[in-house]
Structures are given as structure tokens and as C-alpha cells.
Amino acid sequence: MIQKSFVMIKPDGVSRRLMGKILSRFEQKGLQVIAVKLMQISEDLAKTHYGEHEGKPFFEDLITYITSSPSLAMVIKGEDAVLTIRKMIGATNPSEADVGTIRGDFAMDTGRNIIHASDSPESAKREINLFFDESEICDYSIVDNIWIYE
Template sequence: MERTFVMIKPDGVQRNLIGKIISRFEDKGYRIVAMKLMQVTRDLAERHYEEHRGKPFFESLIDYITSGPVVVMVLEGKDVVAGVRKMNGATNPAEAAPGTIRGDYALDIGRNVIHGADSVESAQREISIYFKEEELLNYEKVTEKWIYEYE
């Protein structure tokens, strides 16, 4: 099982989409191993978006992500990084397929509702920014035998 980092961005929180988005991940069968509602500080935002430092949109990105509460979570499951990225849809909502989170809920690339780590390495880095190791739970769900075929 791998883990990924997901953030419901300020526009998703303000638009009351938290429950709808979390339900999609739960319905898929992913396990939530950590979650919290929080206000992202400038320091956290700069660490999260470090790879965009120096780009023309960096300051507006930092201003946006710190503008209101977000929900951060760690999901666990088989190939969860790729699965969540597919469920989120294309970064630009105009290119996101119907049925994806961005395809269903977002219209503007600057307000695209959700973030998901783009690789296992990014997921590990992002998880460590927002969560302490002791905040990550290890547990089994009784439904997993109906979700995964174990050999």
C-alpha cells in the first residue's frame, strides 16, 4: 500500500465541497490515515510550493492557498497516488473530464478545488510538511477484503 497527500483548497472549503470530495475517496476504497482542517501559514505554503519559487504565479499561489482554511489528508491504498490524480482530473478544469473532481466542481485553473501529490516522492515530502509521524494512523478496515484481492 502506498500513501498520498491531498488538500482540499480554500475554494473547495468555502464552497462546502469537503464532504462530497471525501466521500468520493471513501467510495473508491481509499483509507484515510490522517486528516485535519487548518489554516496554511505562509511558511508552510512556501515549503509546499518550493518548486514554483521564482515563477510569475508564485506570490498569487501563496496568497490564495493562505487565504482561507484547507483540509489536508493522507490517503492510503493500492496505487493511490495515480488513482487520486485521475480522480482529481486535469489541473486545468477546462481540460478535466466530467466525473473527475475538477471536471465536476471547478471552472478556473486558479480555483481548481483540490491538490494531490504527483508522485510517491512528492507525497512523502508533502505529508512530512503537514503531519507529524505520530499523526499517521495504521489500521485495517473490515471492508478491505471486499476491495482488494490478496494472494
């Protein structure tokens, strides 16, 4: 099923100049970027986005990290995009992430794991609505899709 996922390059990924390399991985896979926004995330937005983790020992550090410097928020579309992108980013702890995944190749520490992606279609819907207006999402078609999908 064609899905949309919310993906965000976190402050460490942006500030380590990894935006281009990470975006290239999604493009070369055949996924389609349909919205991007470089933004400094407010404390309120960070707390809503990561609301499920409120009360956990790492929560305050997570909010400080995510609001410390700009992040690149994106919507990415494709067949089974949610699961495909979760596989591409790798395990939460970069030391457990497979080589070849984004966290496995570019990160060392759970608290600096450079990228977020929605973990279910329901989270994707919630997160896309949280970060983007409908009018900011570009639903265009690309001609090479005939070579990417049967």
C-alpha cells in the same frame, strides 16, 4: 503497491462546503483516509509546499490563494494511491479536466481548482512529512478490505 498520498482540499473547496462530497469520492472508491487536519496554512508552509513553482508568474497569487482561508490536509492510503488520486482529481486546468473528475465536476479556473494531490511517491513522502507528525497518522485496517482487494 500500497501507497500513501498527501491530498489537500484548498480554501475554495472548504469554503464552498465541498469537503464531504470530495471525501465521499475517495471513500466510495475504496481508498482509506488515515489522517485529516483542517488548518490555515502559513505563508512559510505554503512556500515550502509549492517551492518547485517559486519564480513562476502565478506563484504569488498561488500563495495568497492557499493561505487565504482554511484548507483540509489529508493522508490517503491504498493500492497505487498516488496515481489513482491524481486521476480522480483531473487536470490542473479544470476546463481541461475530464467530466467525472473532481476538478472537472466542481471547478472552473486553474487558480481556483479546489484540490491538491501528490504527483509522485517521492512528493507524497515529502508533503506528508511537511504537514503531519507521525503520531497524527492512523494506520488502522478496515474489514471491508477483503471485498476491495483480491
